[in-house]
């Protein structure tokens with residue numbers, strides 16, 4: 339079995355190379371070429387002696403993630419279907435706005451959490467996306483950003499396919515790579531991990547050295563309703579999430595955002611808004627994003643009427659909640675929130 343060389347730390351790579359009687363500096367060169375120049379082919383590393391090249395090709399490989407397909411929305415959003423080395427497909431999205439270019443990455447192939455409003459939730463979870471494959475998504479989409487917007491990406495959100503907290507180790511390792519100052523050097527405060535609410539992992543994230551932002555996909559602010567659309571809530575109740583969000587803020591001082599998708603006749607009344615206000619007051623939330631729902635084939639939810647959306651948002655703002663209505667980006671290409679899965683399942 340060949341070894342995925344990107345899963346070796348620098349010191350493991352140095353041990354491998356020196357055991358083959360080559361200098362440690364060659365290991366440093368391989369590591370830098372892979373992680374800082376994003377070259378994934380030993381043949382494109384001219385400083386490797388022939389003997390080392392032969393051994394590397396015999397014992398190691400560098401998995402390739404490729405852009406399988408991409409579509410650009412009329413609003414400039416780009417959705418990419420990315421093929422992993424074992425042919426699984428995931429999706430990543432580039433979202434340009436006036437001041438930033440955000441890349442949304444997938445952390446799992448499919449998802450096991452089965453949120454009823456989400457296209458990915460209807461896919462079987464095939465496997466976790468490894469940390470190097472998460473970095474690949476950012477590198478490939480950054481290249482696309484340079485081509486289409488003439489600017490590099492500025493922000494990374496883990497809001498694509500999958501629940502990042504259920505692939506925790508790979509997510510943290512990918513954050514370490516993305517923030518490496520010799521590499522892409524993305525500031526931790528420009529990285530946000532979104533969760534459907536895995537309470538014990540929120541605590542773990544709070545205790546990490548790297549301080550990144552957190553978004554909780556709330557979508558209903560009482561347990562009964564939340565259980566109906568997000569089965570994860572049955573074992574991670576709102577009171578527990580409130581405690582963990584407070585712990586996260588105390589430990590990390592980083593920003594917490596609440597995400598709330600408005601679903602007609604389900605969570606869009608003034609009473610629902612009042613429950614959201616009550617939840618907001620119990621946690622140190624920086625911002626509440628009210629999201630437009632984007633219909634998917636499998637689910638029977640609809641976006642509320644404009645008047646109901648406006649009334650909901652205004653009610654929050656009148657109660658001094660820092661709430662913003664986020665209009666969907668990339669709806670025409672099914673790249674908007676909760677719609678990822680379409681290209682990958684075809």
Ligand code: SF4
Pocket residue numbers: 449450451452453456457458459460498499500501534555
């Ligand atoms: S919303 Fe997130 S956690 Fe829920 S099914 Fe979709 S991808 Fe999974």
